[in-house]
Amino acid sequence: MENKYRKWFGEKRGWKALEAFEEKGWKTYYAETLEAARETLLNTCLPKNVSVGLGGSETLGALDILPVLRSADYRLFDRYNCADHFEVCRESLAADYFITGANALTVSGEMVNLDCSGSRVAAMAYGPRKIIVVVGINKLVNTLEDAIARVHAIAPMNCKRNNHRTPCVENGVCTDCNMPARMCNHLLITFNAKKFEGKYTLILINEDLGF
Numbered sequence: 162m163e164n165k166y167r168k169w170f171g172e173k174r175g176w177k178a179l180e181a182f183e184e185k186g187w188k189t190y191y192a193e194t195l196e197a198a199r200e201t202l203l204n205t206c207l208p209k210n211v212s213v214g215l216g217g218s219e220t221l222g223a224l225d226i227l228p229v230l231r232s233a234d235y236r237l238f239d240r241y242n243c244a245d246h247f248e249v250c251r252e253s254l255a256a257d258y259f260i261t262g263a264n265a266l267t268v269s270g271e272m273v274n275l276d277c278s279g280s281r282v283a284a285m286a287y288g289p290r291k292i293i294v295v296v297g298i299n300k301l302v303n304t305l306e307d308a309i310a311r312v313h314a315i316a317p318m319n320c321k322r323n324n325h326r327t328p329c330v331e332n333g334v335c336t337d338c339n340m341p342a343r344m345c346n347h348l349l350i351t352f353n354a355k356k357f358e359g360k361y362t363l364i365l366i367n368e369d370l371g372f
């Protein structure tokens with residue numbers, strides 16, 4: 162059952178965080194629900210007739226946008242239906258739009274992501290003309306240190322989700338492994354988005370999404 166105090170707290174913290182992101186050059190949107198976020202993404206943020214790349218994300222899965230992006234209205238670099246995943250991720254680096262979730266945001270306007278191959282953080286740092294980040298309120302933390310701790314803490318769940326054969330999948334505990342299947346290889350901190358004004362958009366949803 163929805164907890165009205167958590168919703169209230171999420172709204173207050175969410176708006177405060179969005180102010181900070183705006184201050185750092187992001188275009189931001191607050192969405193009370195997943196449905197509202199989907200509406201904002203498809204009807205306000207993403208124009209038709211553009212190429213689109215995707216970051217792997219539970220939140221994007223919950224938004225159920227794949228059927229729309231696979232329509233004739235978009236040219237999707239479809240990482241979920243392709244013969245060569247590596248090539249599709251390379252092509253996504255030159256997409257008009259890159260849509261992705263994120264691992265952690267801070268209330269002072271920083272974003273932190275931890276990647277396996279680096280394809281997602283590469284796109285988030287440079288390449289696509291526009292980046293749209295869609296993220297649940299559970300990813301919001303107070304400090305940069307908290308954000309970095311968060312991305313490491315959730316890494317075993319990411320391994321489990323992606324069927325990686327790492328020690329953490331056996332017992333949920335990170336051993337800082339040293340093997341090809343390791344997920345935790347590239348850490349990206351996005352401190353500021355003013356370099357290319359209008360490039361970064363954040364849709365913050367007042368719901369717990371992903372992990």
Ligand code: SF4
Binds near residue numbers: 334
């Ligand atoms: S470093 Fe290895 S063991 Fe630790 S969370 Fe990442 S993949 Fe799992």
